Amino acid sequence: MTDENSPETALGNSDGSETSVRPYPNPVAGVFDDVSPVPGSSKPDPILVTNLVTKTFGGLVAVDVEHLEIQRGAITALIGPNGAGKTTFFNLLTGFDKPNTSDVRLDGEDISGVASYRLAQRGMVRTFQLTKVLSRMTVIENMKLGATQQTGESFWKSMLPIWKPQEREIEERADELLDRFNLTHMRDEFAGTLSGGQRKLVEMARALMTDPWLVMLDEPMAGVNPALTQSLLGHVKGLRAEGRTVIFVEHDMDVVHDISDWVVVMSEGMIIAEGTPDDIAADPQVIDAYLGSHHDTDMSDLDVTEIDHEVEDEFEVADKHPPGAHPSEIEAEGDVEA
Numbered sequence: 001m002t003d004e005n006s007p008e009t010a011l012g013n014s015d016g017s018e019t020s021v022r023p024y025p026n027p028v029a030g031v032f033d034d035v036s037p038v039p040g041s042s043k044p045d046p047i048l049v050t051n052l053v054t055k056t057f058g059g060l061v062a063v064d065v066e067h068l069e070i071q072r073g074a075i076t077a078l079i080g081p082n083g084a085g086k087t088t089f090f091n092l093l094t095g096f097d098k099p100n101t102s103d104v105r106l107d108g109e110d111i112s113g114v115a116s117y118r119l120a121q122r123g124m125v126r127t128f129q130l131t132k133v134l135s136r137m138t139v140i141e142n143m144k145l146g147a148t149q150q151t152g153e154s155f156w157k158s159m160l161p162i163w164k165p166q167e168r169e170i171e172e173r174a175d176e177l178l179d180r181f182n183l184t185h186m187r188d189e190f191a192g193t194l195s196g197g198q199r200k201l202v203e204m205a206r207a208l209m210t211d212p213w214l215v216m217l218d219e220p221m222a223g224v225n226p227a228l229t230q231s232l233l234g235h236v237k238g239l240r241a242e243g244r245t246v247i248f249v250e251h252d253m254d255v256v257h258d259i260s261d262w263v264v265v266m267s268e269g270m271i272i273a274e275g276t277p278d279d280i281a282a283d284p285q286v287i288d289a290y291l292g293s294h295h296d297t298d299m300s301d302l303d304v305t306e307i308d309h310e311v312e313d314e315f316e317v318a319d320k321h322p323p324g325a326h327p328s329e330i331e332a333e334g335d336v337e338a
């Protein structure tokens with residue numbers, strides 16, 4: 001478990017340089033001490049509770065999650081081998097895919113089948129394994145796109161040069177977040193000129209435009225260089241320090257160990273284990289299903305160029321959309337990550 005008094009690493013800037021050492025308190029330190037490390041275990045104060053969430057693609061059972069509780073204010077890692085169903089599970093919870101069966105409660109309220117922009121209004125947002133930053137828009141325009149998810153308003157309409165108080169607030173919030181993520185110097189650059197890691201930062205910053213309480217990040221560190229990874233890790237801890245709940249998908253076990261309070265392991269659509277990072281690292285079933293093939297994965301081994309090409313392909317899909325399309329429609333269509 002992450003220790004409140006553990007030393008913090010230096011934060012990297014978006015250009016890879018180092019900024020400062022900033023301590024992040026962990027408001028949920030000790031909260032899992034009495035939680036049993038078994039699949040479906042009860043949490044003291046769950047923000048999200050799911051029951052019988054299932055999804056099949058043809059004959060393939062992609063997701064078959066009986067029961068899961070996510071502790072409020074904690075960082076929960078969702079890990080598992082490629083094809084385990086992590087992204088599909090995220091899609092089902094966040095309104096980007098339709099489940100076969102599902103009962104999902106956010107703060108006790110049923111959110112099954114609720115559209116993604118409505119979930120954003122209710123404080124629940126997600127980012128994508130392959131970033132959805134739009135290359136032919138500037139960074140600040142991409143940020144404003146995040147705010148339209150809150151209102152359900154068309155992004156294109158929000159771009160019209162009508163200067164309303166709400167738009168001024170949106171721009172102020174975007175600038176604040178760009179500052180927080182050390183991206184201000186890229187404010188007016190086209191997002192297509194950013195590195196893969198910088199796009200990941202923009203996407204996380206954009207997700208925060210709606211001031212969410214539950215932030216779901218699908219592989220936020222994949223393909224990101226080590227300096228930027230430190231920056232992203234710092235930002236994730238910063239979200240927890242503000243009392244927000246984070247669920248993130250990650251393959252790198254060092255990253256998982258560094259920032260997670262709790263780890264949920266998926267394999268073949270099911271949750272096969274839950275526990276603290278130490279519990280999970282010592283679980284033979286997990287080692288067998290997952291760690292055996294992944295525990296040596298080093299982020300520097302990832303082919304960043306290949307990931308960049310995949311992202312570019314996604315830009316092509318998103319950019320072809322006609323004006324007037326809601327951003328969630330753009331994202332939903334581009335999110336086939338099989």
Ligand SMILES: Nc1ncnc2c1ncn2[C@@H]1O[C@H](COP(=O)(O)OP(=O)(O)OP(=O)(O)O)[C@@H](O)[C@H]1O
Binds near residue numbers: 085088
């Ligand atoms: N749109 C789709 N149509 C058909 N099969 C799909 C679709 N999306 C996902 N799948 C399949 O569902 C299973 C779960 O995929 P998913 O992308 O959720 O896994 P994952 O755990 O996120 O994997 P990774 O770690 O590689 O991102 C895989 O077998 C995948 O091929």
Ligand SMILES: [Mg+2]
Binds near residue numbers: 086087088129337
């Ligand atoms: Mg995935």
